[in-house]
Amino acid sequence: MKNRVALVTGASSGIGEATAERLAAAGYKVFGTSRRAAPSGQRSFEMLTLDVTSDQSVEAAVNEVMRSAGRIDVLVNNAGFGVAPAGAEESTTEQAQSIFDTNFFGIVRMTRAVVPQMRRQGAGRIINIGSVLGFLPMPYGALYSATKHAVEGYSESLDHELRTRGIRVSVIEPAYTKTPFDANFLEPDATLDEYREVRAAVNKRVKEVMATAEQPRVVADVVLRAASAARPKVRYTAGGLAGRLQFLRTYLPAGLMDAGIRKDLRLDAPPAGPS
Numbered sequence: 001m002k003n004r005v006a007l008v009t010g011a012s013s014g015i016g017e018a019t020a021e022r023l024a025a026a027g028y029k030v031f032g033t034s035r036r037a038a039p040s041g042q043r044s045f046e047m048l049t050l051d052v053t054s055d056q057s058v059e060a061a062v063n064e065v066m067r068s069a070g071r072i073d074v075l076v077n078n079a080g081f082g083v084a085p086a087g088a089e090e091s092t093t094e095q096a097q098s099i100f101d102t103n104f105f106g107i108v109r110m111t112r113a114v115v116p117q118m119r120r121q122g123a124g125r126i127i128n129i130g131s132v133l134g135f136l137p138m139p140y141g142a143l144y145s146a147t148k149h150a151v152e153g154y155s156e157s158l159d160h161e162l163r164t165r166g167i168r169v170s171v172i173e174p175a176y177t178k179t180p181f182d183a184n185f186l187e188p189d190a191t192l193d194e195y196r197e198v199r200a201a202v203n204k205r206v207k208e209v210m211a212t213a214e215q216p217r218v219v220a221d222v223v224l225r226a227a228s229a230a231r232p233k234v235r236y237t238a239g240g241l242a243g244r245l246q247f248l249r250t251y252l253p254a255g256l257m258d259a260g261i262r263k264d265l266r267l268d269a270p271p272a273g274p275s
Contacts, residue, residue: 005069006030006227007062009052009110010079011045012038014179015129018216019076019223020045026224028074031065035079052079052106062113071121074227075114077107078129080147085202086188087195088142095189096143103147107154115167123166125227128155129219130171132237132245136257139265140202152235159234170226170234175241176206176213198267205265214239 006023010016011032020032021044030045032038038047046068050061065072080103083091091099107128118124133141134148152171159169191199222238237243248257262268 004028004073005065005071006074006076007033007065007072007114008045008076008078009033009050009106011047012036015174015177015216015219016076016078017043018220019078022217022220022224023074023076023227026228028227029069031061031069033061033079050079052109053101055109058109058113062110062117066117072114072117072124073121074125074127075110076127076129076223076227077110079106080129082141082144082185084185084187085140085206086199087140087192090188090190090192090195090199091143092190095186099143099186100147100150103144104150104154107151111158115162118162118167119165121166124168125232126155126158126162126167126169127223127226128169128171129223130155130173132173132175132242134171134173136245136249136261139261139267140199156234168232170232170236172219172222172226172236172238173242173246174214174219174222174238175245176209177216177219177239178210178213179216202265202267214241 004027006028008016008020008023008030011020012034016032020030024030024044031048032043032045033048033050035049035051037049048061048064049057051057062072081099083095083099111126114124114126128151130151131148133145134152137145137149155169155171162169219238222236226232226236237246248260
């Protein structure tokens with residue numbers, strides 16, 4: 001991997017930081033990015049300021065990498081955020097657009113900025129951090145699931161378009177991962193009392209599962225595998241739970257899968273009585 005250059009968005013913490021560290025350990029020269037200025041400090045990679053919702057910021061960061069390193073071999077699109085579990089109608093259209101602007105259109109901006117250089121090189125890898133929610137939607141997570149479904153479709157289409165030019169595209173599908181991600185959930189901006197109880201119950205269940213979630217290095221290892229594979233796959237699950245969910249989604253009858261999701265989130269439990 002010596003002399004190869006990787007650009008990783010959202011690298012100040014969590015999956016992005018673990019991925020940048022893992023690629024650097026494998027020999028890549030890595031540039032990580034963060035929306036807010038973040039010092040490189042003791043990191044094994046350089047940090048740049050980048051807001052994926054801004055065309056100008058994206059262009060400036062990519063130009064800085066090209067000026068410094070002369071090429072980009074791997075782009076890892078990781079930057080993103082979610083809304084705390086809530087009913088789909090509890091987010092305004094403006095909030096929905098905000099989530100898509102980062103989680104999906106951020107990937108579009110980064111891809112459009114980097115692909116011309118990869119085409120000139122005749123080689124490159126674009127690795128998008130998706131989610132199991134890209135193939136298995138979560139009730140009370142409709143908007144985040146929708147962004148990850150969009151990432152899945154975009155990634156597969158893009159891979160077909162670019163592979164004859166030496167560029168491959170993969171999407172990584174982790175399940176719950178122990179990162180600060182859930183601590184930074186955006187609260188829904190149109191909360192309704194009708195959803196108060198179920199919102200609290202789903203939030204509680206998510207926190208229970210997060211307590212035993214896998215570490216971000218599990219995802220980082222899969223990113224490295226996708227980046228270095230001679231014949232990369234379009235989709236990689238990351239971690240044991242993600243692999244099991246992908247298997248169940250593929251082979252379990254739809255009715256059983258549906259019932260399993262509702263049972264896990266306790267959606268059909270009787271409402272709590274008066275305290």
